[in-house]
Amino acid sequence: MISRLAPAESDPLWALTTAFAHDQREEKIDLVVGVYRDAEGKTPVMQAVQDAEARLAASAASKSYRCLSGNLEFIDGISRFLLGPDSPVLDRQCTIQTVGGTGALRLLADFIPHISPGATAWISDPGYVNHHPIMSAAGLKLGAYRWQEQEHDHSLDLAAAMEDLAEAQAGDVLLLHGCCHNPSGIDPTLEHWQAFSDLCREKKLIPLVDIAYQGFGDGIEEDAAGLRLMAREHELMLVVASCSKNMGLYCERTGAAMIIAPDAKPLENIRFTLERIARANYSMPPDHGSSVAAMLFQDPEPWLAELEACRRRVADIRRDLADELLKLGAAEKFQSLRYQKGMFSLLPITPAQMDRLRQDFGIYGTTSCRINIAGLASHQTPAVAKALFAVS
Numbered sequence: 001m002i003s004r005l006a007p008a009e010s011d012p013l014w015a016l017t018t019a020f021a022h023d024q025r026e027e028k029i030d031l032v033v034g035v036y037r038d039a040e041g042k043t044p045v046m047q048a049v050q051d052a053e054a055r056l057a058a059s060a061a062s063k064s065y066r067c068l069s070g071n072l073e074f075i076d077g078i079s080r081f082l083l084g085p086d087s088p089v090l091d092r093q094c095t096i097q098t099v100g101g102t103g104a105l106r107l108l109a110d111f112i113p114h115i116s117p118g119a120t121a122w123i124s125d126p127g128y129v130n131h132h133p134i135m136s137a138a139g140l141k142l143g144a145y146r147w148q149e150q151e152h153d154h155s156l157d158l159a160a161a162m163e164d165l166a167e168a169q170a171g172d173v174l175l176l177h178g179c180c181h182n183p184s185g186i187d188p189t190l191e192h193w194q195a196f197s198d199l200c201r202e203k204k205l206i207p208l209v210d211i212a213y214q215g216f217g218d219g220i221e222e223d224a225a226g227l228r229l230m231a232r233e234h235e236l237m238l239v240v241a242s243c244s245k246n247m248g249l250y251c252e253r254t255g256a257a258m259i260i261a262p263d264a265k266p267l268e269n270i271r272f273t274l275e276r277i278a279r280a281n282y283s284m285p286p287d288h289g290s291s292v293a294a295m296l297f298q299d300p301e302p303w304l305a306e307l308e309a310c311r312r313r314v315a316d317i318r319r320d321l322a323d324e325l326l327k328l329g330a331a332e333k334f335q336s337l338r339y340q341k342g343m344f345s346l347l348p349i350t351p352a353q354m355d356r357l358r359q360d361f362g363i364y365g366t367t368s369c370r371i372n373i374a375g376l377a378s379h380q381t382p383a384v385a386k387a388l389f390a391v392s
């Protein structure tokens, strides 16, 4: 029977990570996996997280089962973080804790057929590598819309996205990245958000905003501005959130799924439905990360100061890399790195040139030419700029 199993390929990201581990060159640089690194190239546990963990360990609270929805203080904290502490939308939303942002994506993908059978989920192209597999594993149909820059000013080519979305039908889902688009780094302006919001209203599409990098772009409030605009304007909206990056809780699998409704009436029914989906899958989410996150939300200043330092580092590397490329006389298209937001950018080079970066210079990005900007230690920036210039 096992011989019937079709051959499966290993995850390409992990294959590259393994190749990197086996590379003997000292000057090798890993820009593959999306984790934040500090100026020395380390991914430390945030001090605010360490302090919360010490308090948790000292209190030695019971490890008996928690609520099906997860940690209620966490749920309250993350809802306010996403929507703003005084948002009137807080009264018409239901949030449950999930197994990371990934778990939230799958939970909501499983929820969608309950409210919109036969829906197509429209995802950006290029987009987050896991959007397609998750949505199709949940049985949704997939549509793609272009997510690219306008050459003249490096801003989002809204017309291209809109042209593709003209095909979307009432009841379909429009999946947008809340900020720091993965993999392109191209973020919509508030005017663009307004255009997507208007489109959803006109075509009766359900917005789904996936926000995995709040605090890594322009700041925690600025990064949530598009999501909040949509939340104010829509009676039905889905939100996926992750604490993996902005709290550095990657392996603790801490995230949330939110559903915004027209009013408070259907909220209990929504919660029961989400809990049933979760119960048939993993029962309830892990507690440790959400207990830590709940403490960070209660006393946010130390955590937010650390997050702001991460955000500035990413912005500084973008600027330094763009400056170096300018100095070398590299093509103008490389200046996109300066304007894009967050941890990722797609390099304006071909996959063959990406191979050369790896083979000749020991610089590893994904085969789709994505690099993790935050993976660069500050002293490595000139070397990466020179290598990019050399292969392009």
Ligand code: PMP
Pocket: 034, 099, 100, 101, 102, 103, 128, 177, 182, 210, 211, 212, 242, 243, 244, 250, 253, 254, 255
């Ligand atoms: N959505 C996007 C856009 C992502 O880039 C990621 C990866 N960080 C996720 C969701 C999944 O997040 P998590 O690691 O919390 O599962």
